[in-house]
Amino acid sequence: MSTDYQQAREALGHRLRELRLSARGGRLTGTQLAQRLGWPHSKVYKLEGGRQTATQQDLRAWAEAVGHQDVYSELDARLQGFESHIRSWRRQLASGHRPVQDTWNVAVDQARTIHAWEESVIPGMLQTADYARHIFLRYADLYGTARDTEAAVRSRLERQSWLYQGGRRFHALVWEPALRALVCPPSTLAAQLDRLAGHVGMDTIELGVIPMSASLKIPTANGFWILDHRLVITEDWHAELWLDDAETVVSYRKVWDTLRESAVYGADAQNVINTARRALNVR
Missing domain, CATH: 1.10.260.40 (lambda repressor-like DNA-binding domains)
Structure with missing residues (x-):
């Protein structure tokens, strides 16, 4: 806080x-x-x-x-x-998921460097439309909110254009369980993993994967995003937190750096992704 x-x-x-x-x-x-x-x-x-x-x-x-x-x-x-600073889901989702995505788009567009950690889902900036669609539907069911799913998906995909702009850098860390969580049909997850593997080596993306077998210096805890060392966005089941004081941002960056020590990159990251993909047994 x-x-x-x-x-x-x-x-x-x-x-x-x-x-x-x-x-x-x-x-x-x-x-x-x-x-x-x-x-x-x-x-x-x-x-x-x-x-x-x-x-x-x-x-x-x-x-x-x-x-x-x-x-x-x-x-x-x-x-x-x-x-x-604490944006309750009840209030934010009163008009559906699209407004939340639009707010994120504004914040991301202002950033030059983003550090993200996700332990349970594929980062939104790297999601396929079908995977994002299922995520939004899951949360709409959970919170009983308006199903503006297609508008929310379009807004999230618009944000991904940030990855193709010069001078930007996305440093993403993903825990292996996120590659295996069936929050969508197996065929959707398979396509998502194919897409994720394709991002490895892209010049604006540094994608690290922490294998389940890796030694962890700290518990994985909740996902979070750090925008330009000035803002942290994280969430819990009741709310999304936007934290902007310098001390808190430094603390989250220290957590990110510590988690990074357990990650693999390049061909090793692709191997972890491809192993999860093969486990789905979807052609």
Whole structure:
């Protein structure tokens, strides 16, 4: 989580405490406010201490409980200002997957160098249309979101034009399980692996594969992307995180460099890809 984000969350917590202490009808203790809200008292103290992220519903309830309904718009503006670092899937996917891909396209287009790590899927910049289609459908089913699948696929493929522009460099690391995960039909994965093998040796792409047999200095954990040493984009099941403070970016780059030590490149990477391809037994 970025330093800027945490500082903003703590500032919001301080404002919430001010409102509790200046409640209409007299100051409230944290326990008294929790009773009014029907919350465990620990939630009040976590929000005030910047140890938990408030929701819009939390802020509205707080403003009403302390008799300051008029400050809700201010609280919500504060939340929206720093929540941009944590982009919940519920909010992002409300209009489907295409808007998310368009936002990525803008960020990627501004970058000259990208370092990516994926442990469970083929990196989006290297996906075939059919593979991407199945990924979007899987997530649409999971989150119950709009199925703008074809528009999302087109947007993701548009981003791949970045790979063919001079002066750009894509450093991708992929864990071998991503080459074998059947998140799509075997024939689709086979075509995807053929495409991936073809990227090995391309002058704008440095593709490393970490074999399952490789010794790892750290756990693989979640995938992430580093854009120009200024922005990290990673995700969890609840949200996508955009992290831009320098210390965090340096930490993720250190993780990437450490993972890279376990990777193979060139002909060795092609061998790992081709072995996974043959295991599918699809002609």
